[in-house]
Amino acid sequence: MLEVNESGLNLTKVKSIDIVGQPFWRGRWWMSANNKQQLKNAIASAATGEFVRYEVDLLGAEALVTVDLSIKPFRNELGQVVLLIAEGRDITERKLATAALRESEERFSLAIQANDNGLFDINFKTNNNYYSPQCLNLLRYPLEQTGPNVEEFLSLIHPDDLVKVEAHLQAMFAGAI
Numbered sequence: 001m002l003e004v005n006e007s008g009l010n011l012t013k014v015k016s017i018d019i020v021g022q023p024f025w026r027g028r029w030w031m032s033a034n035n036k037q038q039l040k041n042a043i044a045s046a047a048t049g050e051f052v053r054y055e056v057d058l059l060g061a062e063a064l065v066t067v068d069l070s071i072k073p074f075r076n077e078l079g080q081v082v083l084l085i086a087e088g089r090d091i092t093e094r095k096l097a098t099a100a101l102r103e104s105e106e107r108f109s110l111a112i113q114a115n116d117n118g119l120f121d122i123n124f125k126t127n128n129n130y131y132s133p134q135c136l137n138l139l140r141y142p143l144e145q146t147g148p149n150v151e152e153f154l155s156l157i158h159p160d161d162l163v164k165v166e167a168h169l170q171a172m173f174a175g176a177i
Contacts, residue, residue, distance in 0.1 A: 001027075002083075011090055013061035024086060029058040046071040046084050055091070066095045124150055124169075 001024050004016055012029045019027055024043070025036045035056060042052040053070040067088040074083040112119050118135025131139070131147035139156060141147055148156065157165050171177050 008088065011060055011065065011067075011088075012058075029060070031057070031059050031064075042069075042071050043084060046073050047081055049073050049075070049081050055095075058088075060090075060092075065090050065092045067091065120147070120153075122150055122153060124173075129153070 001020055001022055004014075004019060009016060012027070014028065025039045030036045030039065035058070038054070038056065042054065046052045051070070051072055053068070056067055056069055057064050058067050059065075068091045069086065069088045072085045072087070073081040074085055076082045112132045112134070116134055118138040119130075119132040120135045121130040123129065127150055129147055129149065131141070133143055136143055136145065136147055139148065147153075154162070154165070168177070
């Protein structure tokens with residue numbers, strides 16, 4: 001390693017003097033032999049001129065961090081790779097948020113599947129609609145279909161209920177509910 005920026009030092013709470021001049025894979029943040037080998041393979045690929053990018057979990061200052069690591073080859077005027085520039089971005093929060101969203105979606109999906117009620121969500125502005133399989137079944141739509149569009153959906157409402165539904169929709173659009 002020839003140089004490390006402040007962000008990298010802050011992420012790992014390492015001092016520049018402790019790592020400059022050392023092989024990159026010797027840094028204390030590489031937790032396992034597998035991580036080190038993955039890095040060595042990435043460096044070997046980058047040394048041939050290939051741009052390398054992957055995600056890796058590293059030992060940060062206080063906890064594990066997920067880093068989007070890229071290694072870019074820098075070429076001289078003859079086209080030879082003379083330097084590799086490694087850049088890492090801490091994406092831990094994004095990965096945690098993505099995992100939490102995925103878990104929430106799975107729970108929501110299980111909750112929908114566990115009851116016999118039909119669930120639908122109609123976006124009147126974009127005409128993008130979601131109908132749960134139970135809802136499609138109740139409406140007598142094949143499961144492979146996407147379900148009725150807004151006009152078709154409104155035509156399925158019993159005439160005695162249509163006035164009430166339309167009033168509710170108008171109040172919703174007006175921001176009253």
